[in-house]
Amino acid sequence: MKKEESLRDCLENLKNSDLYPFHMPGHKRNPGAGEMARYMDIDITEIDDYDNLHDADGIILRAEERANALYGADETHFLVNGSSSGVLAAISAVAGRGEKIIAGRNAHKSFYHAVYLRELDVTYILPDPEGLVNPKGIEDAFDKNPGIKAVFITSPTYEGMVSDVKKIAEITHKNGAILVVDEAHGAHFGLYKKLPESSVTEGADIVIHSLHKTLAAMTQTALIHVKGDRVDREKLRRFLRIYQTSSPSYVLMASIDSCIKDINDNGKEVLERLIRFRKRIEAETADLTWIRIPHFSKRQDPGKVLICSADGAITGQRIYDILRLEYKLQPEMAGDTYALAIITGYDTEDGISRLIEAVKELNTRIENEQSNCLGSARNKKDKKENIEQSSGPVELPKTVIPFYKAWDADMEEVDITRAAGRVAGDFINLYPPGIPLVVPGEAIDKELVRKIGEYINDGRNVQGVKISAKGERTVKVVAPM
Incomplete structure (x- = not known):
């Protein structure tokens, strides 16, 4: 195989060869294998000469190196379980069990899953009304909480607002901690002069990108980048093996590589078109x-x-x-x-x-x-537009029980009108984007109950509230000890 061949080229070569597959997957690349067969002719597993995502040293490694070169990172890995697997691996790699971490409250649910699994002690920072994390809030959190190991922020937000990553990185590193940025919605950042800079070049230590959100890649495809020497890369690789499937899809990996190739070949044209579309919408x-x-x-x-x-x-x-x-x-x-x-x-x-x-x-x-x-x-x-984000709490609820303990506690369902004064047993959040209004272990108050009712009446998707056929609304709370 030639080094310059893309992963997709390699898979096409295999498809057109006479090498018969006495191996998984079960469809055997047979065009008669069901209604979806036409999508299966380049779907393979880890066979000879086709590398292994979890120990890449061949065509997958070269594909990852192409992505790494595009973004200017020091190490890049393909993610086939979405950015969620990248967030889980990143948080697990930078904070040991029970250790302290700072996080913007507007974090994706995968962050909270990592907190649960690692039993972390989280100091939350409430973003401003536009979703931006204030560097001063990060600095204050370090001053009040010695021993912080890492900072986790989401930038850009679901609505596209970009925090001052460079300043936050300076504060984080000054305090001896590691900065992880969930830049899932910013995979195109830094690839064109009129776009915001990528967190990879703004000082972040780990950056996660969802290619499928803003570029030409299939759903579930993502990247995780490492920059600098603060991150234990072997530990990160270990957690990537833990949180990603042991049977990674070659179709998804080929989609990632094809996306990188398209940006290398046509990125300026593609991203100029994005800017032109935006300006046209605004002008008209x-x-x-x-x-x-x-x-x-x-x-x-x-x-x-x-x-x-x-x-x-x-x-x-x-x-x-x-x-x-x-x-x-x-x-x-x-x-x-x-x-x-x-x-x-x-x-x-x-x-x-x-x-x-x-x-x-x-x-x-x-x-x-x-x-x-x-x-x-x-x-x-x-008249003025209101662009304040509305998917998170105005004030942080009081923590009564550590999150990881509350989520494992005995629970009961109560009518939401009787939930005030109880301790949340599960997340209640708006989806999308899934930012928690309350986290397990936090107190539910009357204002939160009122706000949840407003969201439901407005037709918003409130996860964590069960609505019966009769219209009864119930939530899970921690049962009395």
């Missing part, structure tokens, strides 16, 4: 009065288009529903006052045109609805 909706699309900046991902309600004239869930049901445009998620649409350089001109026209028509509809409402004569300059 700039004069709208009831729907606003905020301008992106160097601190925001241009691929995250927030379709915001001015003055709360319409809920984010209604924006979401109208776009999906009436215009056949599927947004990513809904917030309190906005719907989020994700665009990439792989969108089409027609798709962008449909979104623009739908937003314009939605603005006209709201204008007509508001025409008979009190206060509709206010000058449009008084």
